[in-house]
Amino acid sequence: MVIEANKKGTCPHCKIPNRFENATNHNDQVLHFWNVTNGLDNHNKILSLCxxxxxxxxxxxxxxxxxxxxxxxxxPCPKEVPTNISNDYKEACLVEHLSSKATATLARRCLQDIFHQRKIIxxxxxxxxxxxxKTLPSHLSEAIDSIRNVGNFGAHPIKSxxxxxxxxxxxxxxxxNLDVIEQLFDFYYVQPAITQSKKDALNLKLKETGKPEMK
Ligand SMILES: [Zn+2]
Incomplete structure:
Protein backbone atom coordinates (compact mmCIF):
# COMPACT_ATOMS: atom_id res chain seq x y z
CA MET A 1 0.00 0.00 0.00
CA VAL A 2 1.35 3.41 -0.99
CA ILE A 3 2.09 5.77 1.93
CA GLU A 4 0.71 9.25 1.23
CA ALA A 5 0.53 12.67 2.91
CA ASN A 6 -2.51 13.23 5.16
CA LYS A 7 -2.98 9.49 5.70
CA LYS A 8 -2.29 7.53 8.87
CA GLY A 9 0.06 4.57 8.98
CA THR A 10 3.20 3.04 10.44
CA CYS A 11 6.39 4.83 9.39
CA PRO A 12 8.86 2.50 7.59
CA HIS A 13 11.75 4.46 9.17
CA CYS A 14 10.84 4.75 12.87
CA LYS A 15 7.99 2.14 12.91
CA ILE A 16 5.80 4.58 14.89
CA PRO A 17 2.13 4.97 13.84
CA ASN A 18 1.53 8.59 12.79
CA ARG A 19 -0.13 10.85 10.22
CA PHE A 20 2.12 11.58 7.23
CA GLU A 21 2.59 15.14 5.98
CA ASN A 22 3.66 16.76 2.72
CA ALA A 23 7.37 16.89 2.03
CA THR A 24 8.70 20.40 1.27
CA ASN A 25 11.87 22.00 -0.08
CA HIS A 26 13.89 24.75 1.60
CA ASN A 27 11.48 27.41 0.23
CA ASP A 28 8.58 25.58 1.90
CA GLN A 29 7.21 24.55 -1.48
CA VAL A 30 5.21 21.36 -1.24
CA LEU A 31 6.79 18.40 -3.07
CA HIS A 32 3.90 16.10 -3.62
CA PHE A 33 3.86 13.89 -6.70
CA TRP A 34 4.83 13.85 -10.35
CA ASN A 35 3.32 11.96 -13.26
CA VAL A 36 6.35 10.40 -14.92
CA THR A 37 6.18 9.02 -18.46
CA ASN A 38 7.61 5.54 -18.18
CA GLY A 39 8.50 2.58 -20.38
CA LEU A 40 8.38 2.06 -24.17
CA ASP A 41 4.61 2.53 -24.13
CA ASN A 42 4.99 5.87 -22.30
CA HIS A 43 2.53 4.94 -19.56
CA ASN A 44 2.27 7.26 -16.59
CA LYS A 45 3.76 6.24 -13.29
CA ILE A 46 3.48 8.36 -10.15
CA LEU A 47 6.57 9.39 -8.23
CA SER A 48 5.36 10.55 -4.82
CA LEU A 49 6.86 11.70 -1.57
CA CYS A 50 5.70 12.44 1.93
CA PRO A 76 6.79 -4.92 12.61
CA CYS A 77 6.93 -8.65 13.40
CA PRO A 78 5.35 -9.31 16.85
CA LYS A 79 7.99 -9.87 19.54
CA GLU A 80 6.23 -13.06 20.67
CA VAL A 81 7.23 -14.89 17.44
CA PRO A 82 10.22 -17.29 17.90
CA THR A 83 13.49 -15.89 16.49
CA ASN A 84 14.09 -18.48 13.74
CA ILE A 85 10.62 -17.78 12.35
CA SER A 86 10.73 -14.00 12.77
CA ASN A 87 14.13 -13.79 11.03
CA ASP A 88 12.77 -15.44 7.88
CA TYR A 89 9.59 -13.39 8.04
CA LYS A 90 11.47 -10.08 8.38
CA GLU A 91 13.72 -10.98 5.47
CA ALA A 92 10.70 -11.93 3.35
CA CYS A 93 9.11 -8.53 4.13
CA LEU A 94 12.36 -6.74 3.32
CA VAL A 95 12.46 -8.12 -0.23
CA GLU A 96 8.70 -8.15 -0.83
CA HIS A 97 8.84 -5.36 -3.42
CA LEU A 98 12.15 -6.47 -4.90
CA SER A 99 11.75 -10.19 -5.46
CA SER A 100 8.44 -12.04 -5.29
CA LYS A 101 10.25 -15.36 -5.79
CA ALA A 102 12.53 -14.79 -2.79
CA THR A 103 9.60 -13.52 -0.71
CA ALA A 104 7.38 -16.50 -1.52
CA THR A 105 10.21 -18.95 -0.82
CA LEU A 106 11.01 -17.41 2.57
CA ALA A 107 7.30 -17.21 3.38
CA ARG A 108 6.77 -20.92 2.61
CA ARG A 109 9.73 -21.82 4.83
CA CYS A 110 8.33 -19.59 7.55
CA LEU A 111 4.92 -21.26 7.28
CA GLN A 112 6.47 -24.72 7.53
CA ASP A 113 8.52 -23.68 10.58
CA ILE A 114 5.35 -22.40 12.27
CA PHE A 115 3.74 -25.82 11.71
CA HIS A 116 6.83 -27.77 12.81
CA GLN A 117 7.07 -25.72 15.98
CA ARG A 118 3.49 -26.79 16.70
CA LYS A 119 4.45 -30.45 16.04
CA ILE A 120 2.57 -30.54 12.73
CA ILE A 121 5.12 -32.51 10.72
CA LYS A 134 -8.27 -29.16 11.54
CA THR A 135 -7.41 -27.01 14.56
CA LEU A 136 -7.77 -23.46 13.19
CA PRO A 137 -10.91 -21.27 13.24
CA SER A 138 -12.69 -21.25 9.86
CA HIS A 139 -11.38 -17.87 8.61
CA LEU A 140 -7.77 -18.96 9.20
CA SER A 141 -8.26 -22.46 7.91
CA GLU A 142 -9.67 -20.99 4.66
CA ALA A 143 -6.75 -18.54 4.52
CA ILE A 144 -4.04 -21.24 4.74
CA ASP A 145 -5.96 -23.46 2.32
CA SER A 146 -5.91 -20.62 -0.22
CA ILE A 147 -2.09 -20.51 -0.08
CA ARG A 148 -2.19 -23.68 -2.19
CA ASN A 149 -4.73 -22.24 -4.62
CA VAL A 150 -3.06 -18.83 -5.03
CA GLY A 151 0.32 -20.55 -5.40
CA ASN A 152 -1.11 -23.09 -7.87
CA PHE A 153 0.52 -25.97 -5.97
CA GLY A 154 -1.11 -28.42 -8.40
CA ALA A 155 1.04 -27.09 -11.24
CA HIS A 156 4.11 -26.62 -9.02
CA PRO A 157 4.18 -29.66 -6.66
CA ILE A 158 7.80 -28.79 -5.78
CA LYS A 159 6.47 -25.83 -3.75
CA SER A 160 5.07 -28.19 -1.16
CA ASN A 177 1.54 -15.71 1.89
CA LEU A 178 2.78 -12.84 4.06
CA ASP A 179 -0.79 -11.65 4.74
CA VAL A 180 -1.73 -15.14 5.98
CA ILE A 181 1.44 -15.48 8.08
CA GLU A 182 0.61 -12.16 9.78
CA GLN A 183 -2.78 -13.60 10.77
CA LEU A 184 -1.20 -16.84 12.00
CA PHE A 185 1.29 -14.89 14.12
CA ASP A 186 -1.61 -13.16 15.82
CA PHE A 187 -3.50 -16.41 16.45
CA TYR A 188 -0.58 -18.67 17.47
CA TYR A 189 1.66 -16.22 19.36
CA VAL A 190 0.17 -12.80 20.12
CA GLN A 191 -3.31 -13.68 21.42
CA PRO A 192 -2.10 -16.56 23.70
CA ALA A 193 0.53 -14.19 25.18
CA ILE A 194 -2.19 -11.58 25.91
CA THR A 195 -4.38 -14.22 27.58
CA GLN A 196 -1.42 -15.47 29.62
CA SER A 197 -0.49 -12.00 30.88
CA LYS A 198 -4.12 -11.35 31.91
CA LYS A 199 -4.19 -14.71 33.69
CA ASP A 200 -0.92 -13.91 35.49
CA ALA A 201 -2.32 -10.57 36.66
CA LEU A 202 -5.49 -12.21 37.93
CA ASN A 203 -3.54 -14.94 39.74
CA LEU A 204 -1.43 -12.29 41.42
CA LYS A 205 -4.59 -10.62 42.74
CA LEU A 206 -6.02 -13.98 43.90
CA LYS A 207 -2.74 -14.79 45.64
CA GLU A 208 -2.70 -11.42 47.41
CA THR A 209 -6.19 -12.02 48.75
CA GLY A 210 -5.31 -15.57 49.83
CA LYS A 211 -7.57 -17.26 47.27
CA PRO A 212 -6.61 -20.30 45.15
CA GLU A 213 -5.00 -19.46 41.79
CA MET A 214 -6.70 -20.09 38.46
CA LYS A 215 -5.16 -23.00 36.53
ZN1 LIG B 1 9.13 7.99 11.18
Whole structure:
Protein backbone atom coordinates (compact mmCIF):
# COMPACT_ATOMS: atom_id res chain seq x y z
CA MET A 1 0.00 0.00 0.00
CA VAL A 2 1.35 3.41 -0.99
CA ILE A 3 2.09 5.77 1.93
CA GLU A 4 0.71 9.25 1.23
CA ALA A 5 0.53 12.67 2.91
CA ASN A 6 -2.51 13.23 5.16
CA LYS A 7 -2.98 9.49 5.70
CA LYS A 8 -2.29 7.53 8.87
CA GLY A 9 0.06 4.57 8.98
CA THR A 10 3.20 3.04 10.44
CA CYS A 11 6.39 4.83 9.39
CA PRO A 12 8.86 2.50 7.59
CA HIS A 13 11.75 4.46 9.17
CA CYS A 14 10.84 4.75 12.87
CA LYS A 15 7.99 2.14 12.91
CA ILE A 16 5.80 4.58 14.89
CA PRO A 17 2.13 4.97 13.84
CA ASN A 18 1.53 8.59 12.79
CA ARG A 19 -0.13 10.85 10.22
CA PHE A 20 2.12 11.58 7.23
CA GLU A 21 2.59 15.14 5.98
CA ASN A 22 3.66 16.76 2.72
CA ALA A 23 7.37 16.89 2.03
CA THR A 24 8.70 20.40 1.27
CA ASN A 25 11.87 22.00 -0.08
CA HIS A 26 13.89 24.75 1.60
CA ASN A 27 11.48 27.41 0.23
CA ASP A 28 8.58 25.58 1.90
CA GLN A 29 7.21 24.55 -1.48
CA VAL A 30 5.21 21.36 -1.24
CA LEU A 31 6.79 18.40 -3.07
CA HIS A 32 3.90 16.10 -3.62
CA PHE A 33 3.86 13.89 -6.70
CA TRP A 34 4.83 13.85 -10.35
CA ASN A 35 3.32 11.96 -13.26
CA VAL A 36 6.35 10.40 -14.92
CA THR A 37 6.18 9.02 -18.46
CA ASN A 38 7.61 5.54 -18.18
CA GLY A 39 8.50 2.58 -20.38
CA LEU A 40 8.38 2.06 -24.17
CA ASP A 41 4.61 2.53 -24.13
CA ASN A 42 4.99 5.87 -22.30
CA HIS A 43 2.53 4.94 -19.56
CA ASN A 44 2.27 7.26 -16.59
CA LYS A 45 3.76 6.24 -13.29
CA ILE A 46 3.48 8.36 -10.15
CA LEU A 47 6.57 9.39 -8.23
CA SER A 48 5.36 10.55 -4.82
CA LEU A 49 6.86 11.70 -1.57
CA CYS A 50 5.70 12.44 1.93
CA UNK A 51 7.27 12.87 5.34
CA UNK A 52 6.84 11.17 8.72
CA UNK A 53 5.54 13.62 11.36
CA UNK A 54 7.35 11.65 14.08
CA UNK A 55 10.91 11.24 12.77
CA UNK A 56 10.80 13.74 9.88
CA UNK A 57 12.25 11.23 7.40
CA UNK A 58 11.03 11.31 3.79
CA UNK A 59 9.31 8.29 2.21
CA UNK A 60 9.43 7.93 -1.60
CA UNK A 61 7.25 5.72 -3.81
CA UNK A 62 7.54 5.06 -7.55
CA UNK A 63 4.19 3.57 -8.50
CA UNK A 64 3.38 0.93 -5.87
CA UNK A 65 7.05 0.36 -5.00
CA UNK A 66 8.64 2.03 -2.01
CA UNK A 67 12.09 3.17 -3.16
CA UNK A 68 13.12 4.95 0.05
CA UNK A 69 13.63 3.55 2.55
CA UNK A 70 14.18 0.15 0.94
CA UNK A 71 12.11 -2.22 2.98
CA UNK A 72 8.68 -3.20 4.08
CA UNK A 73 5.53 -1.19 4.65
CA UNK A 74 4.14 -4.01 6.80
CA UNK A 75 3.79 -3.66 10.58
CA PRO A 76 6.79 -4.92 12.61
CA CYS A 77 6.93 -8.65 13.40
CA PRO A 78 5.35 -9.31 16.85
CA LYS A 79 7.99 -9.87 19.54
CA GLU A 80 6.23 -13.06 20.67
CA VAL A 81 7.23 -14.89 17.44
CA PRO A 82 10.22 -17.29 17.90
CA THR A 83 13.49 -15.89 16.49
CA ASN A 84 14.09 -18.48 13.74
CA ILE A 85 10.62 -17.78 12.35
CA SER A 86 10.73 -14.00 12.77
CA ASN A 87 14.13 -13.79 11.03
CA ASP A 88 12.77 -15.44 7.88
CA TYR A 89 9.59 -13.39 8.04
CA LYS A 90 11.47 -10.08 8.38
CA GLU A 91 13.72 -10.98 5.47
CA ALA A 92 10.70 -11.93 3.35
CA CYS A 93 9.11 -8.53 4.13
CA LEU A 94 12.36 -6.74 3.32
CA VAL A 95 12.46 -8.12 -0.23
CA GLU A 96 8.70 -8.15 -0.83
CA HIS A 97 8.84 -5.36 -3.42
CA LEU A 98 12.15 -6.47 -4.90
CA SER A 99 11.75 -10.19 -5.46
CA SER A 100 8.44 -12.04 -5.29
CA LYS A 101 10.25 -15.36 -5.79
CA ALA A 102 12.53 -14.79 -2.79
CA THR A 103 9.60 -13.52 -0.71
CA ALA A 104 7.38 -16.50 -1.52
CA THR A 105 10.21 -18.95 -0.82
CA LEU A 106 11.01 -17.41 2.57
CA ALA A 107 7.30 -17.21 3.38
CA ARG A 108 6.77 -20.92 2.61
CA ARG A 109 9.73 -21.82 4.83
CA CYS A 110 8.33 -19.59 7.55
CA LEU A 111 4.92 -21.26 7.28
CA GLN A 112 6.47 -24.72 7.53
CA ASP A 113 8.52 -23.68 10.58
CA ILE A 114 5.35 -22.40 12.27
CA PHE A 115 3.74 -25.82 11.71
CA HIS A 116 6.83 -27.77 12.81
CA GLN A 117 7.07 -25.72 15.98
CA ARG A 118 3.49 -26.79 16.70
CA LYS A 119 4.45 -30.45 16.04
CA ILE A 120 2.57 -30.54 12.73
CA ILE A 121 5.12 -32.51 10.72
CA UNK A 122 4.14 -34.35 7.54
CA UNK A 123 5.78 -35.33 4.22
CA UNK A 124 5.07 -31.96 2.61
CA UNK A 125 3.65 -28.51 3.22
CA UNK A 126 0.34 -29.32 1.56
CA UNK A 127 -0.31 -32.19 4.02
CA UNK A 128 0.78 -29.97 6.91
CA UNK A 129 -1.75 -27.35 5.78
CA UNK A 130 -4.44 -30.09 5.84
CA UNK A 131 -3.45 -31.01 9.40
CA UNK A 132 -3.28 -27.40 10.63
CA UNK A 133 -6.71 -26.67 9.12
CA LYS A 134 -8.27 -29.16 11.54
CA THR A 135 -7.41 -27.01 14.56
CA LEU A 136 -7.77 -23.46 13.19
CA PRO A 137 -10.91 -21.27 13.24
CA SER A 138 -12.69 -21.25 9.86
CA HIS A 139 -11.38 -17.87 8.61
CA LEU A 140 -7.77 -18.96 9.20
CA SER A 141 -8.26 -22.46 7.91
CA GLU A 142 -9.67 -20.99 4.66
CA ALA A 143 -6.75 -18.54 4.52
CA ILE A 144 -4.04 -21.24 4.74
CA ASP A 145 -5.96 -23.46 2.32
CA SER A 146 -5.91 -20.62 -0.22
CA ILE A 147 -2.09 -20.51 -0.08
CA ARG A 148 -2.19 -23.68 -2.19
CA ASN A 149 -4.73 -22.24 -4.62
CA VAL A 150 -3.06 -18.83 -5.03
CA GLY A 151 0.32 -20.55 -5.40
CA ASN A 152 -1.11 -23.09 -7.87
CA PHE A 153 0.52 -25.97 -5.97
CA GLY A 154 -1.11 -28.42 -8.40
CA ALA A 155 1.04 -27.09 -11.24
CA HIS A 156 4.11 -26.62 -9.02
CA PRO A 157 4.18 -29.66 -6.66
CA ILE A 158 7.80 -28.79 -5.78
CA LYS A 159 6.47 -25.83 -3.75
CA SER A 160 5.07 -28.19 -1.16
CA UNK A 161 7.75 -30.90 -1.24
CA UNK A 162 10.80 -28.65 -1.25
CA UNK A 163 9.73 -25.40 0.39
CA UNK A 164 13.22 -23.88 0.27
CA UNK A 165 13.54 -24.14 -3.49
CA UNK A 166 13.16 -20.93 -5.49
CA UNK A 167 10.49 -21.49 -8.12
CA UNK A 168 8.24 -19.28 -10.29
CA UNK A 169 5.46 -17.58 -8.38
CA UNK A 170 1.93 -16.65 -9.32
CA UNK A 171 0.64 -13.05 -9.28
CA UNK A 172 -0.08 -11.99 -5.71
CA UNK A 173 1.26 -15.23 -4.20
CA UNK A 174 4.12 -13.70 -2.19
CA UNK A 175 1.95 -10.92 -0.79
CA UNK A 176 -0.86 -13.33 0.09
CA ASN A 177 1.54 -15.71 1.89
CA LEU A 178 2.78 -12.84 4.06
CA ASP A 179 -0.79 -11.65 4.74
CA VAL A 180 -1.73 -15.14 5.98
CA ILE A 181 1.44 -15.48 8.08
CA GLU A 182 0.61 -12.16 9.78
CA GLN A 183 -2.78 -13.60 10.77
CA LEU A 184 -1.20 -16.84 12.00
CA PHE A 185 1.29 -14.89 14.12
CA ASP A 186 -1.61 -13.16 15.82
CA PHE A 187 -3.50 -16.41 16.45
CA TYR A 188 -0.58 -18.67 17.47
CA TYR A 189 1.66 -16.22 19.36
CA VAL A 190 0.17 -12.80 20.12
CA GLN A 191 -3.31 -13.68 21.42
CA PRO A 192 -2.10 -16.56 23.70
CA ALA A 193 0.53 -14.19 25.18
CA ILE A 194 -2.19 -11.58 25.91
CA THR A 195 -4.38 -14.22 27.58
CA GLN A 196 -1.42 -15.47 29.62
CA SER A 197 -0.49 -12.00 30.88
CA LYS A 198 -4.12 -11.35 31.91
CA LYS A 199 -4.19 -14.71 33.69
CA ASP A 200 -0.92 -13.91 35.49
CA ALA A 201 -2.32 -10.57 36.66
CA LEU A 202 -5.49 -12.21 37.93
CA ASN A 203 -3.54 -14.94 39.74
CA LEU A 204 -1.43 -12.29 41.42
CA LYS A 205 -4.59 -10.62 42.74
CA LEU A 206 -6.02 -13.98 43.90
CA LYS A 207 -2.74 -14.79 45.64
CA GLU A 208 -2.70 -11.42 47.41
CA THR A 209 -6.19 -12.02 48.75
CA GLY A 210 -5.31 -15.57 49.83
CA LYS A 211 -7.57 -17.26 47.27
CA PRO A 212 -6.61 -20.30 45.15
CA GLU A 213 -5.00 -19.46 41.79
CA MET A 214 -6.70 -20.09 38.46
CA LYS A 215 -5.16 -23.00 36.53
ZN1 LIG B 1 9.13 7.99 11.18
Missing amino acids: RCTNCGEVIIFFGETMVHPIGSTRP KDDLSKEIDEAM TNTGLIVDVEDGEAEW
